[in-house]
Amino acid sequence: MSTVIEARGLSKNFGSFTAVDNVSFTIEENRIYGLLGRNGAGKTTIMQLLTGQDFASGGDIAVYGQSPVENPTVLSNVSFIKESQKYPDNFKAKHVFAAAPSFFANWSQELADQLIVEFRVPMGRDIKKMSRGQVSAVGVILGLASRAPITFFDEPYLGLDAVSRQLFYDRLLEDFAEHPRTVILSTHLIDEVSDLLEHVILIDEGRILLDSNAEDLRGSASTVVGRSVDVAAFVDGRDVIHRDGIGGLSSVTINGQLTQAERVAAVEAGLELVPVSLQQLIVRLSSLETSEGTAK
Numbered sequence: 001m002s003t004v005i006e007a008r009g010l011s012k013n014f015g016s017f018t019a020v021d022n023v024s025f026t027i028e029e030n031r032i033y034g035l036l037g038r039n040g041a042g043k044t045t046i047m048q049l050l051t052g053q054d055f056a057s058g059g060d061i062a063v064y065g066q067s068p069v070e071n072p073t074v075l076s077n078v079s080f081i082k083e084s085q086k087y088p089d090n091f092k093a094k095h096v097f098a099a100a101p102s103f104f105a106n107w108s109q110e111l112a113d114q115l116i117v118e119f120r121v122p123m124g125r126d127i128k129k130m131s132r133g134q135v136s137a138v139g140v141i142l143g144l145a146s147r148a149p150i151t152f153f154d155e156p157y158l159g160l161d162a163v164s165r166q167l168f169y170d171r172l173l174e175d176f177a178e179h180p181r182t183v184i185l186s187t188h189l190i191d192e193v194s195d196l197l198e199h200v201i202l203i204d205e206g207r208i209l210l211d212s213n214a215e216d217l218r219g220s221a222s223t224v225v226g227r228s229v230d231v232a233a234f235v236d237g238r239d240v241i242h243r244d245g246i247g248g249l250s251s252v253t254i255n256g257q258l259t260q261a262e263r264v265a266a267v268e269a270g271l272e273l274v275p276v277s278l279q280q281l282i283v284r285l286s287s288l289e290t291s292e293g294t295a296k
């Protein structure tokens with residue numbers, strides 16, 4: 001597997017505020033990445049730096065081994081779909097799709113035509129007059145039909161209803177299977193995309209909190225529920241990421257895989273082990289960081 005993006009010591013300051021703080025990571029070819037994190041974590045800023053739309057304050061970015069800034073070779077391989085996409089005044093959807101082939105070398109008109117019908121895009125309506133979900137659908141279609149070797153989706157589906165979001169996930173997976181490419185998806189709907197993601201990068205306050213294969217994360221944490229004294233004995237010495245309790249009962253989330261013997265021991269101690277979803281794990285890790293940060 002080859003590396004398509006490498007960021008080393010990447011930083012971005014806005015005045016005295018540090019939005020991206022010395023982050024390093026790599027993006028491998030033909031995988032689907034989730035760039036996750038709370039509001040203001042720095043996800044959009046990182047995407048803007050990787051796509052050459054903004055200058056870094058420090059560090060290096062290599063996309064196919066080159067800086068993305070004002071680099072037509074790099075940019076012709078990248079599509080960046082964002083919620084806040086601006087279109088020229090008086091542009092209708094049909095104008096956007098007529099212009100798209102000249103921007104994207106791998107553009108699939110066939111896929112675009114299919115998606116325009118499936119997402120019910122009103123082609124003759126001014127973009128300015130379209131609903132928020134319809135504008136999002138235009139972006140999603142551009143991103144999918146571009147078949148760009150590296151596609152960034154920055155929360156692409158604000159306003160899209162559940163049916164359209166599912167359509168997006170389904171078509172993304174189908175087209176990805178036939179035309180593998182690198183996809184970097186930023187989203188808050190972690191449960192919805194959980195099965196789609198192959199790798200997760202979790203950002204918090206401009207830093208990387210987690211950079212891990214999604215498969216390793218699934219089942220990597222468990223919540224232990226039972227009598228407080230038994231739970232306390234079981235989790236002793238483990239990496240505890242969350243504690244809840246009421247009366248004599250506790251619910252404690254621990255990070256790290258459990259062996260079969262440990263699972264048996266838990267059951268024998270009258271404890272229940274509840275798997276932690278990717279979304280719960282992300283929430284736990286992000287809030288853990290906040291409470292530790294506050295305590296400092």
Ligand SMILES: Nc1ncnc2c1ncn2[C@@H]1O[C@H](COP(=O)(O)OP(=O)(O)OP(=O)(O)O)[C@@H](O)[C@H]1O
Pocket residue numbers: 014017019037038039040041042043044045046
């Ligand atoms: N041009 C700017 N000037 C000053 N601060 C900025 C600027 N752009 C972004 N920021 C700040 O940098 C931080 C990171 O913003 P960014 O948009 O990257 O977050 P995000 O992770 O994409 O958040 P969200 O999930 O809410 O979209 C935020 O605190 C934001 O207020």
